[in-house]
Amino acid sequence: MTELLVDPFRLPYMQRALLEVVLLGVLTGAVGVFVVLRRLAFVADALTHTVFPGVVIAFLLDRSILLGALAFGLLTALLLAGIGANRRVGDDAALAILLTSFFSLGVVLVSRTRTFASDLTAFLFGRVLTVDRADLVQTLVLAVLVLAVLAALRKELVLRAFDPAGAVALGYRTVVLDLVLNVLIALVVVAAVKAVGTVLVLALIVVPAAAARLLVDRVATMAALAGLLGAAGGWLGLAVSYEVSVGYGVRLASGATIVVVLVALFLVAASVAPLRRLAAGRQGPATLAARGQRERR
Amino acid sequence: MSWLAGTFSGGFVQRALLEAVMVGALCGVVGVHVLLRRLPFFAMALGHATFPGVVLAALAGVNLLLGAGLFGVLVVVLVAALGARERVDDTSAVGVVLAGAFALGVLLLSAQAGFAKDLAAYLVGSIVTVQPGDLAATAAVGFAVLAVLAALHKELVLGAFDRPGLAALGYPVLLLDVALLLLVEVTLVASIPAVGTILAVALLVAPAATARLWTDRLGATLTLSPLLGVASAVVGLAVSQHWRVAAGATIVLVAAAFFAVSLVVAPRHGLAGQLRARRRATAAARPA
Amino acid sequence: MGSEQGPVLAIRHAAVAYERAPVVEDVDGTVSSGQSVALIGPNGAGKSTLIRAVLGLLPVVRGSIEVLGRSPEAARPKVAYVPQADTLDPEFPVSALQVVLMGRYRRIGWVRRPGKADRAAARSALDAVGLAERASARFGTLSGGQRQRVLLARAIAQEPRLLLLDEPFNGVDAVSQELLLAALQRLRAGGAAVVMATHDLGLAHLACDEVCLLNRHQVGFGPIGTTLTPELLRVTYGGQALELRGDAVIVAKP
Numbered sequence: 079m080t081e082l083l084v085d086p087f088r089l090p091y092m093q094r095a096l097l098e099v100v101l102l103g104v105l106t107g108a109v110g111v112f113v114v115l116r117r118l119a120f121v122a123d124a125l126t127h128t129v130f131p132g133v134v135i136a137f138l139l140d141r142s143i144l145l146g147a148l149a150f151g152l153l154t155a156l157l158l159a160g161i162g163a164n165r166r167v168g169d170d171a172a173l174a175i176l177l178t179s180f181f182s183l184g185v186v187l188v189s190r191t192r193t194f195a196s197d198l199t200a201f202l203f204g205r206v207l208t209v210d211r212a213d214l215v216q217t218l219v220l221a222v223l224v225l226a227v228l229a230a231l232r233k234e235l236v237l238r239a240f241d242p243a244g245a246v247a248l249g250y251r252t253v254v255l256d257l258v259l260n261v262l263i264a265l266v267v268v269a270a271v272k273a274v275g276t277v278l279v280l281a282l283i284v285v286p287a288a289a290a291r292l293l294v295d296r297v298a299t300m301a302a303l304a305g306l307l308g309a310a311g312g313w314l315g316l317a318v319s320y321e322v323s324v325g326y327g328v329r330l331a332s333g334a335t336i337v338v339v340l341v342a343l344f345l346v347a348a349s350v351a352p353l354r355r356l357a358a359g360r361q362g363p364a365t366l367a368a369r370g371q372r373e374r375r
Numbered sequence: 376m377s378w379l380a381g382t383f384s385g386g387f388v389q390r391a392l393l394e395a396v397m398v399g400a401l402c403g404v405v406g407v408h409v410l411l412r413r414l415p416f417f418a419m420a421l422g423h424a425t426f427p428g429v430v431l432a433a434l435a436g437v438n439l440l441l442g443a444g445l446f447g448v449l450v451v452v453l454v455a456a457l458g459a460r461e462r463v464d465d466t467s468a469v470g471v472v473l474a475g476a477f478a479l480g481v482l483l484l485s486a487q488a489g490f491a492k493d494l495a496a497y498l499v500g501s502i503v504t505v506q507p508g509d510l511a512a513t514a515a516v517g518f519a520v521l522a523v524l525a526a527l528h529k530e531l532v533l534g535a536f537d538r539p540g541l542a543a544l545g546y547p548v549l550l551l552d553v554a555l556l557l558l559v560e561v562t563l564v565a566s567i568p569a570v571g572t573i574l575a576v577a578l579l580v581a582p583a584a585t586a587r588l589w590t591d592r593l594g595a596t597l598t599l600s601p602l603l604g605v606a607s608a609v610v611g612l613a614v615s616q617h618w619r620v621a622a623g624a625t626i627v628l629v630a631a632a633f634f635a636v637s638l639v640v641a642p643r644h645g646l647a648g649q650l651r652a653r654r655r656a657t658a659a660a661r662p663a
Numbered sequence: 664m665g666s667e668q669g670p671v672l673a674i675r676h677a678a679v680a681y682e683r684a685p686v687v688e689d690v691d692g693t694v695s696s697g698q699s700v701a702l703i704g705p706n707g708a709g710k711s712t713l714i715r716a717v718l719g720l721l722p723v724v725r726g727s728i729e730v731l732g733r734s735p736e737a738a739r740p741k742v743a744y745v746p747q748a749d750t751l752d753p754e755f756p757v758s759a760l761q762v763v764l765m766g767r768y769r770r771i772g773w774v775r776r777p778g779k780a781d782r783a784a785a786r787s788a789l790d791a792v793g794l795a796e797r798a799s800a801r802f803g804t805l806s807g808g809q810r811q812r813v814l815l816a817r818a819i820a821q822e823p824r825l826l827l828l829d830e831p832f833n834g835v836d837a838v839s840q841e842l843l844l845a846a847l848q849r850l851r852a853g854g855a856a857v858v859m860a861t862h863d864l865g866l867a868h869l870a871c872d873e874v875c876l877l878n879r880h881q882v883g884f885g886p887i888g889t890t891l892t893p894e895l896l897r898v899t900y901g902g903q904a905l906e907l908r909g910d911a912v913i914v915a916k917p
Contacts, residue, residue, distance in 0.1 A: 119470035120416040127573070165754055166644040171584045174415035178577035179631030182624035185499050185574075189621035199495070203481060278481075281474030288467040331485035337478030344471055411755070526774045533765050536755050543718050543744035544769050545736070591801045593756040 083313070086320040091207055095316055098209045098217055098273050099336060102282060103308025105221045108228055109266045110287030110308075111301045112259060115239040119284050120170070121158070121260065124177040126267050126276045128154040131184035133201055133271055138187065144216065144268055150180065151264025155257055204275030204333045206316070213272055220269040224262050228301075235259065236297050274333040281337040282308060289340075289347035311340035387503055388616065394505045394513060395608035395626065398569045398578065401517040403604030404524065405562045406583030407596055408555060411535035415580050420473040421560050422572040424450040426480035429497050429567070434483065440512060440564050447560040450476060451553065500571035500623030502612065509568045516565040520558050531555060532593065569608075570623035578604055581630040588634075588641040603633055669732050670695045671825050671856035672717065677726035679709070679716040685724055686712045692875060692884035696824075699847070699857040701867035701887070704877035705900050710860035713877070714827050717858070718744055730825055738825075740769055743818035745828040748810035753803030759813045760798040763788050766820035788819040791849065793842045808839025815846055826850060828859035832866050844870055864891065 086092050113122045129147035136146025154176060161172040188201070228235070238245045238255050245252050263283070270279040286307035290300045315336030322330045409418055425443040432442020453472050496504075524531070534541045534551050542548045559579070566575040582603035586596045611626030618625075642648045670693035678688040687709025694700050702710040715721045716728055719735030730738035743766065763785040764777050771777055777785075789795050792812035794805075802810060811831060818826055826847075832840055847857060847870060861867055867874060867887065874890050876882035876899040883890045883899075 114467050117467070119467055120419070123416075123419065123470065123473070161638065164638065164644065164649075166587055167584055167638070168410075168413075168754075170413055170415040171410055171580050174419060174576050174580040175584060175631055175634055177419070178574055178581075178627050182499075182574060182577070182627040182631070185624035186620045186628065189624065190619075202498070278474070278478060280470065281478060284467060284470035285474055288471055291467075328486050331481055334478040334481035334485060337474055338482060341471060341475035341478070344475075529765075529768055529771075529776070530773070532757070533768060536757060536762075537746070537751055537765070539746060539750075540744065540765065542720055543739075543742075544765075545719075545739035546769075587756070591756055592758075593761075596756055 082317050082321055086317055086324075091209075092316065092320065094209050094211070094214060095206045095273075095332070096313060097214055098206060099312025099316060100309040101214075101217050101221050102270050102273060103286070103310070103312045104305040105217075105224060105269060106266055106279070106282040107286045107290070107304030107306070107308040108225055108301045109262055110283040110285075110304050111290065111297060112228075112235055112239060113263065113283055114287040114291055115236075115297070116259070118259075118263070119280070120173055122263050122267075122283050123280045124158070124173045125151055125154055125260070125263050126279045127177045128180035129264065129267055129271070130181050130201060130276050131187060133276070134184045134187045143271065147268040147271060148264060151268065152261065154180065155260035155264065158260070159253065159257065200275070201271075202275045203278060203331060204271065204273050206273040206332050209273055217269050217273075220265055224265055224269075227258070227262060231255070231258065232297070274336065278333045278337050281340055285337070285340040285344050286311065289344040292347045292351040307340070307343055311343055312336050315339040387505075388612075390505050390507065390510060391502045391612055391622065392609065393510055394502055394569050395612045396605050397510075397513045397517050398566045399582070399604035399606070399608035399626075400601040401513075401520060401562055401604075402566060402575070402578035403582045403586075403601030404521060404597060405559060406579040406581075406604070407586070407593075407600050408524070408531060408535070409559060409579050410583045410587065411532070412555060414556075414559060415576065417469060417556070418559055418563065418579050419576045420469040421447055421450060421556075422563050422575050423473045424476035425560070425564055425567075426497060426572055427476050427483060428480075429572075430480045430483040440509075440567065443564040443567060444561060446476075447564060448557065451556045451560060496571070497567065498571045498573050499621055500567065500569050500574060502569045502622045502626075505568050513565050513568075516561055520562055523554070523558060527551070527554065570626060574623050574627045577627040577630055578607070581627070581634045582607060585630075585634045585637045588637045588644045591643075603630070607633060671698075671731060672858065673727075673729045673732075674717075675726045675728075677716070677728050678724050679712050679721050680724045681712060681721060687877060687879055688725070689880045690875070690877070690884075691726075691881060692873075694825075694856045694858060694873070696854045696856055697851045698873060699851055699859070699871040700873040700875055700884075701871040702858060702860040702875050702877060703862075703864070703867060703891075703899065704882075707879075708877045708899075709879055710877055711829060714744070714829060714858070714860060717825075717827060718742060741824040743821040743823035743826050745811075745814050745818045745826065745831060747830050747833055748807060748814055749834065751802070751810070755803065757802050758799050759789060759794060759802055759805065759816075760785055762802050762813050763816045763820050766817040770821075784822075785816075785820050788816040789813070791819055792816045792846050806836065806839075808835040811835050812839055812842055812846075815843060819846065819850065824855055826855055826857045828857070828861075830861055831859055832861065832863055840866070864896075867891070 087096050113119060129150045132146035132148070132150030133143050136143045157176055158172060161167060161176070162169040234245075234250060234255060237248075238250070238252060242252065245255070266283065267276065267279050270282060274282060287300070287304040289307055290303040294300050294303055315338070316332055318339065319330040319332040319335035322328050409415060425447040428443040428446020429439050431446065432439045435442070450472060530541070530546060530551055534546075534548065538548060541551070562579070563572070563575045566578060570578060583596070583600045585603050586599035589599060590596055607630035608626050611629040612622055614629065615622040615625035637645060639646045643652075672694040674690050674692055677690045678685040680686060690713060692700070702713065704710055712721060716723055717730065717735055719739060728735055730742060760782075764781060766788075767777060767781045767784060771781060786795065786798060789798055792815055794809060794812055794816065797805060797809065802813065805813065815831070831843060835843065851857060857871070859870065868891070872887060873885060874887045875884045876890065876895055878899050878901065883895045
């Protein structure tokens, strides 16, 4: 077992990759809890696609990819608020259109280059094994920033997730809160772009948090567990993809392997969860509330 | 005009044009139901999730669309099963399945050499390499889907408008749901050669959303939406040929442009219309 | 197989479950042709659950529920359900007439389209609730009360023997209330039985002759005069009722 989990990481590039995915795991796990509680998986998915043209433009202009992605992330958040407000359109449709049209813009820009296919793949799926020290520092800074904001705004964000009407009634500017969360998601996407690519970031955000939600009841514990699961998935995924690629000659993309491992962890959590409830011998308020809501539907 | 005609001479372009028209029309009609039943996210997830099916089919040497279609059915079942459990709400369930399935597809594909080129085609389409076989498949699928939609029209509309009412009348609600989801899945898969898995959702959502901005009537929406779909596909194809950029993506940009323009100028539900209505309301409320 | 002489709705010591635990128990009573029963109780008492059981959408785990002498599923063509209008999407592209036509779908059958007879029945149902001139208006452009009337018209178009209503007067303006009550009266005169879940005790007095008091189990079922009493209301609402000058009772808003 130790051969699998420790040996690959004697190599410096693997060590950097490991550090990157562990940092990302913690970061995405924390943000992911709010994405799952607020049922924002679609928004998060959209953001992973809409920052793509920003990344491409920055790359073509030889500027900071971070800034390019961030610019488009902010643009998305603003447009989403604006378009989604139109009652005839609705949030779902607005997101789908924003997501696909921005993504198409990126594809069109990339398609003018000769290395279209491989560039596209790199943007979409990342190249975690080519992470360098500058990338690590960038990820660390973003992680600290995002986690600090989450910690500072924790009670407001939880309130907004749990009782949106109550939050408004208490006088919170929910539009601002939502914008802040969307920006945080955009930052997380930006942080993960190089490592796992825009497509697989969604998995890092949603899956560990969804798994944690099945197992624990309190937001803080959920965030910690999600971070732990994300980091564990990253570690295991890297180890497995290395082992299979080097040991068996079947080249497995690292980013994708990490995601598959995370989903496997989720499925384990999903099968363990009902047993946990049986052991506790009672139904928690959340379950009853959910049941009541289902009944009223 | 001659520029347009000139652009469309040439065998592969004619095939691409035919495919564009069929896909645009089919997605336009199905898209209205996607909007009415609030399925854009689900469609997005389906688009991603059929990806492993495509890869498996490629590895097995089977028809790609068949592989995608069968895998899509599996996904529909999985999502329904996961979403029905407490604590895993529909959105997160779909997110998990989307992510997992897509990663699986990438894994399968990356195990093969030279996977980048094929991957790009699956994701964003390759309409200019459409073969006569693909055209026949699209036509067959198109006719079948439209026929079923016509037959189940009133039940599907009632189900979208008042699901408990549909149940109260004694209709098999779950069966009808699954039927619609399968129709959407089949449509998505049929659109893959044209615009790829990620962008197929755009053709399902944008023309229908645009049509909804212009009319209040269901019949008119079901007519306008496919027209917009066809227009987006044809114009997009022409522009992409002219500027030599990815065709599928250009088609989507044109569809999005129609939407954006309508968002501003549509008489009642666009920005212009709503501002005018608000101004009229404040003028009426002002004391004489 | 159905009974034309017996009660329209017969509930015998029934318990209804949601998922596995019984949600409402010990319900017992009958509703005959032309009668109207109010289901009264606090939130979570099981009113909606009971209605769904009568529609055959939830299982009966003890006792029985029979509609027109048959099982709820078998009797569905003769049972109409009127939900609260605010649960429906106001942006949906359907006209009032199209909504009313939905009540005829089972009669029309799969694949076929509504015919002239169906449209005539729909128009007459809209007329019965006073909305004949708004037939082609989009459902969402109507007021709350008007939408509720359209939903009642949809039920009327179904030509039911049993009508089930869920809080039909919630947020409804006075004019619409009058028209709803008149339409319900006409339905009862035509032989239909009515069951309505409501919070509004005053309207229960106006619209119904019997009442069923529920709080997860049946507290009482009988004529409104003898059953809607301060004592039984206090039991139903669990001590949240406040007596006022002997007979009158103020119930704390649920």
